[in-house]
């Protein structure tokens with residue numbers, strides 16, 4: 001709930017602290033701005049100009065939920081949660097401190113809720129620019145606060161307030177991640193690697209993973225974060241046609257292939273297929289750039 005994370009939220013306009021008002025039906029900042037909490041439990045924290053991006057549609061969020069509920073990506077979720085444990089251990093974060101885990105582009109909250117279940121007493125900020133995702137995030141775990149915000153803007157979070165950030169197949173803002181992390185805090189990023197879903201590319205005509213994605217990501221983090229480790233996570237999945245349809249429905253390919261064309265390509269597939277899942281889990285640690293950034 002938003003009350004669990006209110007001590008880390010900040011006014012998107014000027015960064016001043018937010019607090020709950022009128023039984024948490026509104027969040028108000030010290031500077032006097034007010035943000036209504038939607039009845040579904042999420043809050044939109046954007047400055048007066050609104051949001052420039054929309055993120056995933058309702059259909060994409062539902063397809064994501066269908067696919068993930070099949071457990072096909074379980075090794076990915078285990079790897080992300082293990083990365084959070086390692087990040088907290090590396091930084092000697094005591095669990096009784098109720099560590100704050102921010103997931104950016106959190107989608108349905110599948111990854112964040114698993115991590116919160118595994119890290120006792122942790123609290124989660126599920127941030128996504130999609131209102132449809134935010135509705136799911138608000139329900140995904142009792143210790144999650146759901147926030148609609150754009151990762152390319154100033155994040156509505158206080159300086160040095162977040163113990164670990166996870167980003168799974170979603171956009172990353174290195175400068176803002178550096179600002180909101182505690183000294184020594186880490187970012188855990190899962191990015192698709194070449195070979196991911198390869199067996200589906202030709203028969204369905206879906207987009208491939210660009211080469212050297214991780215290298216390009218590291219350029220953006222240069223000077224702000226040090227690489228801690230980067231591990232390949234690869235496993236086979238047995239997918240039936242419905243699962244494949246859900247996988248395509250939650251991906252950018254959904255925007256490129258018309259529904260009728262997709263249905264006919266899916267109908268031509270065998271009843272089940274073995275498909276490779278392949279991604280890189282990268283851990284990055286905040287580099288101190290001022291005395292306040294240094295771990296004590």
Ligand SMILES: C[S@@+](CC[C@H](N)C(=O)[O-])C[C@H]1O[C@@H](n2cnc3c(N)ncnc32)[C@H](O)[C@@H]1O
Pocket residue numbers: 053054055056064104105106107108109110111127128129130133149150151152167168169170171
């Ligand atoms: C590929 S999905 C991944 C969702 C989730 N991490 C998962 O793997 O199940 C990318 C997510 O990032 C969100 N997103 C896209 N652009 C964004 C932005 N500018 N700021 C915040 N979230 C964004 C989308 O709405 C979507 O939920």
